[in-house]
Amino acid sequence: MRFETSTIKDIAKALGLSTSTVSRALRDRYEISEETKKLVLAYAEKVNYRANPIARSLKERRSYSIGIIVSEIANNFFSQVINGIESIAYDRGYHVIISQSHESYKQEKLNVEHLASRSIDGLLIALSSETQDIDYLRNLYGKGLPIVFFDRVPENFETHKVIANNFKGAFDATEHLILSGKRTIAHLTNSENLSITRERLKGYQAALAKYNIEFKPELVKYCQHGGMHSTELEQAVKELLPLNPDGIFISSDRLTTGCIMAMKKTNPGVAHKIAIAGFTNSNLVELFSPSLTSVKQPAFEMGQVATELLISMIEAKRPVTEFETKVLDTELVRMQKPLGNQFL
Amino acid sequence: MRFETSTIKDIAKALGLSTSTVSRALRDRYEISEETKKLVLAYAEKVNYRANPIARSLKERRSYSIGIIVSEIANNFFSQVINGIESIAYDRGYHVIISQSHESYKQEKLNVEHLASRSIDGLLIALSSETQDIDYLRNLYGKGLPIVFFDRVPENFETHKVIANNFKGAFDATEHLILSGKRTIAHLTNSENLSITRERLKGYQAALAKYNIEFKPELVKYCQHGGMHSTELEQAVKELLPLNPDGIFISSDRLTTGCIMAMKKTNPGVAHKIAIAGFTNSNLVELFSPSLTSVKQPAFEMGQVATELLISMIEAKRPVTEFETKVLDTELVRMQKPLGNQFL
DNA sequence: AAAAAGTGTGCAAACGTTCCCGAAAACGTG
């Protein structure tokens, strides 16, 4: 059960030309006379000819496809990034293959290698929260696979990277809580492996320092699995609440929603008493109760920038040696309805 | 800048065999002696040989990939469906290519044709809310492309389909509102083009009929763009509220969240006075305020079933002529915190 | 002992492209 589709050979035969002439006519090469081109184009149009991308890929040794690895697509941040990626990729003639790591290192590695064996031309990846060993990526990169990291980037890997201004986003959110009168501000965050975790922690600390609030390590809770397991979150909440925080700064999308959910489940009474500020790109944040202040990342733009960088690497004639790390600004969206009275 | 990867030819040369022997050994054909097989396998392992899927696709005239069209991945229902699809597809050796229609007919058609030209082996599709003309799909199907519809299915198209029990889901939700004491129940729904719209409307009507509540057409509002435009939703809400409904049954994920958002924005006062029941697979529904009763579809399972059907079509030796429409049950999740007093 | 069957391997074509190389025809230029 297969398509009956016309090939370059069929056209050549029908027109009494050679396949090379037809191929060149279709690609609008200078060596072919206008007359012949017209002829070929017209016939191709008539039989609805579509070049076989597989044959083309085999010949040109590239697939015109780029791989994407995110932890999960059911996350507004990542789905917005993907939209940004697609907006550029399709314009430039690439299609994208999306894979999810579900925050698992094993899955991530498996997916990347699967994609690589599918001969993608380049890879866009946000590391999973479990990932520590990126040698397998280095290996692929060494073999010539262009890679651009976004959001969750490794430190010692020389290539293009696109990230949000995590320090400033964290600083702004924490400062917002402080200016709202909060003094005991907890910090719920991702695995320490992640670049974003470290940067956001620094922003949090800097804001505390600016207002002379002592940094207390016990107020910081790490979630190794990025909130993929609800028990992990409930445990963190359980440990945090006895310290009586009046504010929490949360450093990732999944964690933000998961934490509120865990609080409502385990301590419904206090959930509304604690001011929350967190990174999230959820477009449903206005519906949440308790409401929260959110740090939004320029996800769509991040996807676009990363894709442009990747395609520039793919299409570079000679190996790229100058790499850049683009930093995009976040946006602080203050909660609409103040729940406390000391609202700024 | 390209990979240096070893081929079957390299192995053949290194081992002093022919490419055909190597190919057969790798595919574990009976004609090859155990001895040779061992030899080849060991060497392939050593040089980390990966078959080139592109060459394989060209030869076998199939790509081992299936296309997916959904309206948007940033929708929990669809992302769960996709997870279900992947869980089966990867097991069976297929990879998936996801495309989004963003509820636009034009985009949908473009994406499908793009996928088809990428020689996918089969297509899984949930129609966009704009789609009325599916001749382009018929055309592709006629040329031999296996297609399975899920969720939003066309009526007059003979192939496998997988849907939720939309009638029962709608009936249950509406009945729930009635049993909560509501009598003026509005219905906010998708474009009339969609199968799900018609089925859910029937469920809504049947529930009203069962309790002898008169069906009033003016209480039903259709959103042509499936809630992709916020003005569309605000308009619908604006028209609905003067009719003083005490309950609303909403028939899609996007619409449910969008409607609550529109109500909070335009009439924050009444938002909490109206009981809401709606189709949604959002995993954040527990955070919503006002809270609502939700109809959850078995999204993951739907993806699995659809994929199994599709792969069975792809791998069928002879054209399939017997088609089935699988209907999966929905689940009613009652809201946790009653807001009225006449809560059941 | 000759014929038939079984076993293990290689040759070569094919999938649909692209592109290097050459060549025929048309056209100046001296």
Add this chain to the structure above:
DNA sequence: CACGTTTTCGGGAACGTTTGCACACTTTTT
């Protein structure tokens, strides 16, 4: 008119596989 140039085209190899067929050799059957 002999020579280079340009224009336009075709032959054929190559990309990495899979597979039908042929072949040589061994084993079994009659």
